[in-house]
Amino acid sequence: MSTTPTVVVLDYGSGNVRSAVRALERVGADVVLTAGERQALAADGLFVPGVGNFHACLRGLRAVDGPRIIDVRLAGSRPVLGICVGMQAMFEGSAEPTAGARVPGLDQWPGTVEHLPADVVPHMGWSTVQAPPGTTLFAGVEDERFYxxxxxxxxEWTLEPEGSFAAVAPKVTWADHGGPFVAAVENGPLSATQFHPEKSGDAGLHLLENWVRTLTR
Incomplete structure (x- = not known):
C-alpha cells in the first residue's frame, strides 16, 4: 500500500493555483486539482487557496459546495489547510468592499477580516512571523520570512483559550504591518496561513512539508 499522502487543491476559480500544486508535489504529496466532492472528501488533506476579493472567493466556494465539504472534513478530523483568502474565509466575515452583496465567511473561527492600518497597503513582500511554542507548521522555520x-x-484573536471549552488551545502565529495581525492558525485539523507558502521559497516548502507529514499520522 502506498504511503504517499493525497492532497486535493480545491478548484473553485480563485486564480492561478498551479504553483500550489507544484509545491505540494515537491514535498511528497500526490496532488489533484479538482472541485469534485468525492475526491475532496476522500483525500488525506484538503488545500483551500484564495486570491482576490473575500466576497468573490466565498461565492466561488459556495458554488462548489466548499463550505459543506470543509465542514464534513473537519467533523471527521480530516485536515484542511487554507491559504491567504482561503484563511480569511474561515472567519465570520470581512469588511472588504464588494461590488455585489456581502457574503459571510465560513465561521469556523470568530473574528472579522479588516483593512490593515498601515501607511502602505497592500502588504506585499517578505516578513518574519512570531510562531508560538509547540508549533507543527513552523517547526524548523520559526525564524524565517514568508511572502x-x-x-x-x-x-484580533478571540477564540477562548485552553481551559474554557477548548481541549487544546489553538496555536496562533502573528506578523506585523501597521500593527499585529494573524499570520497563521493551527487548530486541530484546521490550519491556515495568511501568507503564500507556495511562493515563500525553501521556508514555504518546509512548512508545506511539515503539514503533508501530518497527513499520514
Missing amino acids: FVHSYGVR
Whole structure:
C-alpha cells in the first residue's frame, strides 16, 4: 500500500493555483486539482487557496459546495489547510468592499477580516512571523520570512483559550504591518496561513512539508 499522502487543491476559480500544486508535489504529496466532492472528501488533506476579493472567493466556494465539504472534513478530523483568502474565509466575515452583496465567511473561527492600518497597503513582500511554542507548521522555520500579498487581515484573536471549552488551545502565529495581525492558525485539523507558502521559497516548502507529514499520522 502506498504511503504517499493525497492532497486535493480545491478548484473553485480563485486564480492561478498551479504553483500550489507544484509545491505540494515537491514535498511528497500526490496532488489533484479538482472541485469534485468525492475526491475532496476522500483525500488525506484538503488545500483551500484564495486570491482576490473575500466576497468573490466565498461565492466561488459556495458554488462548489466548499463550505459543506470543509465542514464534513473537519467533523471527521480530516485536515484542511487554507491559504491567504482561503484563511480569511474561515472567519465570520470581512469588511472588504464588494461590488455585489456581502457574503459571510465560513465561521469556523470568530473574528472579522479588516483593512490593515498601515501607511502602505497592500502588504506585499517578505516578513518574519512570531510562531508560538509547540508549533507543527513552523517547526524548523520559526525564524524565517514568508511572502505576503494582502490588504486585509484578522487583527484580533478571540477564540477562548485552553481551559474554557477548548481541549487544546489553538496555536496562533502573528506578523506585523501597521500593527499585529494573524499570520497563521493551527487548530486541530484546521490550519491556515495568511501568507503564500507556495511562493515563500525553501521556508514555504518546509512548512508545506511539515503539514503533508501530518497527513499520514
